[in-house]
Amino acid sequence: MTIVSSHEYPATRDRPRPWDGGRDAAVDLVRGIAVIFMVIAHVRVWAPTPPAPGKAALLVINNVASPLFALIMGVSAGIVLTRARRPVTGTTFMLRNLVRGVALIAIGVGLEQLDTFVAIVLQSLGATLIVAAPLALLPARVVAVVAVLAFVTGPVVNAAARAGFDPARVYSEAWIDQVLQWIVLSTHYRVVSLLPFVLIGVVLARWGLTRRVAAGSFVVGLVAGVAVVGLWLTGTGIGRSEVVSGDLADSLLDLALTGCAFGAIVLLARWPRASSAITAMAPVRAVGALALTSYVLHVVLIAVVTRTVDWQSRAESWPLLAGGVLVGTVLACWMWWRLVGRGPVERLMAIPTDRIV
Template identity: 30%
Template sequence: MADASRRGRARSDGVALADAAGRIDGVDIARGLALIGMFIAHVAPAAAPGTAADLLAIADERPRLLFALTAGIALGLISGGIRPVPAAPGFAGGRDRARLRLQVAIRAVILIALGLLIIATLKPLVFVILDVYGVAFLVLIPLLFLPRWIALVVGIAGVAVAPGVALALSRMPWVAEARVAGWGLPVDWFIAGAYPVIEWVPVMLIGIALARFGITRRRVLAWMAAGGAVATVACLPAGVALLRVGSSLVAEGAAAGDSVRAFAVGESLQVVGNVGVGVLVVVAAVVLTARGVMGVEPVRRVASAVLSPIAAMGAMPLTIYTVHLVVLAASIRVENGFRTDDSWPLAIALVVGSMVFAWCWRRWVGRGPLEEFMRFASGRAGWPRRGSAA
């Protein structure tokens, strides 16, 4: 009776049962948009200061944070969504919770190995995120089943503090000394790299919390939209302004401590604002495509059809991201004495080609090839999904 009443309340609140049992197209669309943003950031040629440069800057920081946010949402969904796997023994109980943690750990190890292999063999001219993702998954394993409010509060607090801390720590002498001593890889993973885990884990915790609250619930979407808008408007301009102040202090020869403080606070504010942008993107994608959220079925059908190529990309992110690294490595050339892969035709080809490939593969084959391998290798293939009976 309790389960039935919960299902009844869920339907009346506009919840798609995919929260607990399957994919949510809006999350796949947000992840697909993050991939497109990464493609543009990786290979779009630099533009002169002005409107074009400002538009390109949109893809410079936000896609990676949107990627981390959707990764957290995915972890929340595969661990039960609004009805997380309980700790009690029995079916979908204690043994299954331990099994799920093991599956996440196996996936993390595979991601780390794949990322390091790509860096060592392909040597692309971009920062590779796969190994950092694997490390972040390992860190999240003991945090995977935190109560949703605790996960949300810890995630928000971490996003507000960790980016500035990582930036300040990365400028300390011991970081350079650690690299010389052979500890460069773990230092980059956790603190000083392009994608430090100290920054990514809080973002992913926010994603896990949103999955626990139910990201297709109308009330949750309303709160997400309000919170994302406040974070974007209040923090993003202030963060950009403080980063410019830090650059001015460096140019003027001010004390190093003053510039580092400006950079640290500015970086934290900018990341909070960019996470807010990511939340708004997820809200917009879910509102347009989740059944029962808008209440206008023709709008949902049209939006789902139009955005289906992007959703297909987002449903196989590991495959699309890995193939794009292979393409980038094969596209390296020398221009004016420098190795580069920048090219607008390449950027357009990556976006369009990924959409066409992903849409066709998803329609006629199913899961992405690397996603299917990851599912098989981690032992998740054939494991009943919670809520599938509903």
């Protein structure tokens, strides 16, 4: 099983891709922002309730973090398929992503043993990667159609699962129930909801992630935003009625925020006049290059704080604690990236996967 010939999508093989010469700064920047948004969404629980503008900003940060990360995970898979040097396709591609998916699940389960308040996303991301890998090998237009179908049917599947399963299974620690949570029952992250974004990311990379492609992502986000406003005007959207994670209103908001954020960041990174700004954002790009390491690190730091500082002290010292976790994660990743290169967790992940040929 191999990917389609290059003439079937816009970015042809005779055109260089941004990642042909090494790491793509735009991809690292998007991934870094997604992880930083995750960190902010987690450490904000120590802060008092902010005024309305702050609530709106936190809503955006919280909603865009996981779908943006899922999108860029799909882009990474597409880069592996299309890179000029040592592309990975067919059975090797599927096996490597199977191993990566299982490893993400294992790391996520391990982080849950730290017993923090953080809802770990890695299990759902790992399961999504396993499901998405064989689909990513289909012709690019077919992948795009599957992504649209997955997005449209996702809210229906989520609603059917909520209605069909015992609500107690949403929080059950039984293994079969945890797997169901990763796939469809979780109140936070689900394969059903993340899969469209991973597949969209694959398509964007297969199309070369050009400025035109990034602009298209931004336009799709704007259209989804109009739909969100339309639901609000009819009294059924966010702020007007009860919204459940994974329903239509929530999914449209995720698409709106993710499409606009991804498009804007990539357009900025591709703009020649912004090169100095992109260079100055090296710490953020470092978090993106060490995404898994940075995710693990910030959860560990949160676990240390929760075990060493009582709740009242956390509330009183939240700027220091929250800022410390965020800044400590960014600086640690930046220094490691500059001095060592690939992150320690990424190196461990590469040991089994890179040997699959």
